[in-house]
Amino acid sequence: MELLLAWRNIWRNPRRTVIIMIAVIIGIWTMIALTSLMRGMVNDMFENGISTLTGDIKLYASGYHNDPSIEYRIDDPNSVMSEIAKALPYDSKYAARVRVNAIASNARHSIGLTLVGIDPDKEAGVSFIGNGVVGGRMISEDDNNAIVIGQALLEKFETRIGHKLILMSQDSQNEIASRAFKIVGVYRAKLQSTEKQYVFASKHSAQKMLGIGNGVSEISIVINDHEKYEQTAQNIRAILKNSDIEVYTWKDLLPMLKAYMEIFDGFVVLWYLVVFVAMAFGIVNTMLMAVFERMREFGLLKALGMKPSLILRSVLIESGIILIMGVIAGNLLAFGSVMMVAATGIDLSALASGFEYVGMSSAIYPEILLNDVLLANVVVLVLGLAVSTYPAVKASRITPVEAMAHT
Template sequence: MDITIAWRNIWRNPRRTAVILIAVVIGIWSMVFMGALMRGVEVGMIDNGISTLTGDLQVHSRNYRNDPIVENSIREPELVHAALSKVLPPGAHSAFRVRLNAVAGNARHSAGVTLVGIDASAEKAVSFIGDAVTDGEYLSESDANGILVGQELLETFDTRLGRKIILMAQDADGEIASKAFRIKGIFQAEMKATEKQFVFVSGSAARKMLKMGNQVSEVCVALPGHRNSEAVVADLRRELGTGGEFEVNTWRELLPVLNAYLEMSNSFIFIWYVVMFVAMGFGLTNTTLMAVFERMREFGLLKALGMRPARIIRQVLIESSIILMIGMVIGNLLGILSVLLLSNTGIDLSDLAAGVEYAGMSRMIYPVLLESDILVSNLVVFVLGALVSLYPASKAARFTPIQAMAQT
């Protein structure tokens, strides 16, 4: 009967109930939807970070990350190969690379770049470059002269497909090596900075130019579903020996800024939930308070009949809870529907490309719905909603029957 009474009381003033419901619906919808967008940004940033050459984990020679020069290359890549074949789960891919700082130039321009010498077929499975060539061709395995350059660098150098670019870098003897490559393909990446920074040649061409023998700069690994990188890194460290020649890192260690952002992200989302609730909570308290004052005579009567204050509080809380739950159901459905509608098309932020790139975000955001986010947002609304309803409820319970019935 308490629920029946609560239900009927809720609809005594449909307009007021509708106002509270709209506030709760908008609150929950925005929490679910904006939460999903923020998660989408996170996933985009992780995908971006991982696919732009980082992978799920990397192996380097111990000093390479501090000083990425030829001398700090992996001298015995076969040891890494053997370790990888033991620890990598099925479906994992690895690519061995040369990766060094270089200077690129043509007749009119020159710029500092990162020279990446790749194993063309292996690289396709671990980084973006395999699918990024939009004009010309991808590299072949033993391409001696071909080079892939980004659209942005191409425009900066005012050159085109088929033209030459000279690369200069310090070789294994400490001498400056240079070699002319012909532009074989042009790639486009998620970020303009990537197009400007990296140039790709075949691994064999890079090693020959830099007199590296069979040495490589880094080994990049992509794991299926981007899962368990910590466990694989631990296995690999054990296999390669700690304190030895090698250093193995997860993408979180390789991209510390992104990792820090992700660690803060949960706090941002929670703060967002609380801010949304505060805006909604004022409306909820105010409207519930109005509803309670309007029925003060009735509460006085119930107390006169022998109803205890706790039961009056319970009655008001049941009414608030019903409104909250209806609002939560509608808000969740709208939130999930909005996410589903955008899950294929995404939100295109190309118009804000410069700002987006600066923040390390993808140009396309695909909202990602996490069960835990839905649970937390609903818990925040329900628990805090019930708490703010306690104030009007306790007000109703505090009046004596005579005081309450004297209210007009």
């Protein structure tokens, strides 16, 4: 009967109830929808960071991280991989790469970039290049002088597939090594800067050019469940503790991204509180109006013997019902609007060059996290009830005599 009374009371003034509900709906909607948008942006930055040749975990020869030269290399990557295989989750993928700074030039242009020697078959699922070739063909393991370059570099060099590019770097003897590569394919990456930064040759041809035998600069590992990276890295470190190989996680290699993601979690809480404060004024105001309108009634209830705590509870039940209805509708609206844009993403290509500075793509795919949704709902319900306590206390404190005199 308490619920029935509360339900009927909230519809005594439908306009007022609808106004509070709209405030709650808009609040929840903005909390969830905008957070999912920002989550999508952060995830995009994370995925870009991981797939741009970083991976979840990376192995370097000792010294390479501080001085990324070919001098510091892993000479026998196969034995390293067989050693650590048991530490990797079953769905892990890995790729060994030669990576060296180089100068690329043709008849018209020259530019500093990174030459990456890869096992093409190993890169799928490890880095963007595995599935990134959009023109020509991917290099094969046996290619001796084939190279794949980014679309942006192709345009900058005013060249095309089939033409040659000269790559020059320092070999293992600290001599200049230079070689002409034929462009056999073009790749696209989410960021133009990536397309200009990396050129890919077969690992075999890069090793040959640099005279490093079977040596590689890095082994990159990607774990399907990214959350397991820390534990996996610890397990690998334990296995390799007596070797001269260093183990890094993406957090070590991308400290800015790590910091941004940590700040973002704090920002979500702050954002929820800001939205809630705006909403709270509406809730308190409207509930106060509802309470003042019914002061005589509260006085009557007290005269009949209703204790102040029960009056407080009855007002909170009314608030709770409105909040729950608003929260449900707000969630539906938020989920609906996010789902509408989740498949196609939000195209922000007009701002793409600005976004690249922070490692973001030109399209954002919003992502709803259960924790964000729960937090938004808890904030609105718990704090909503908390601010409703003020009008509820007002109602519970009035004396029957005062209330009966209230007009």
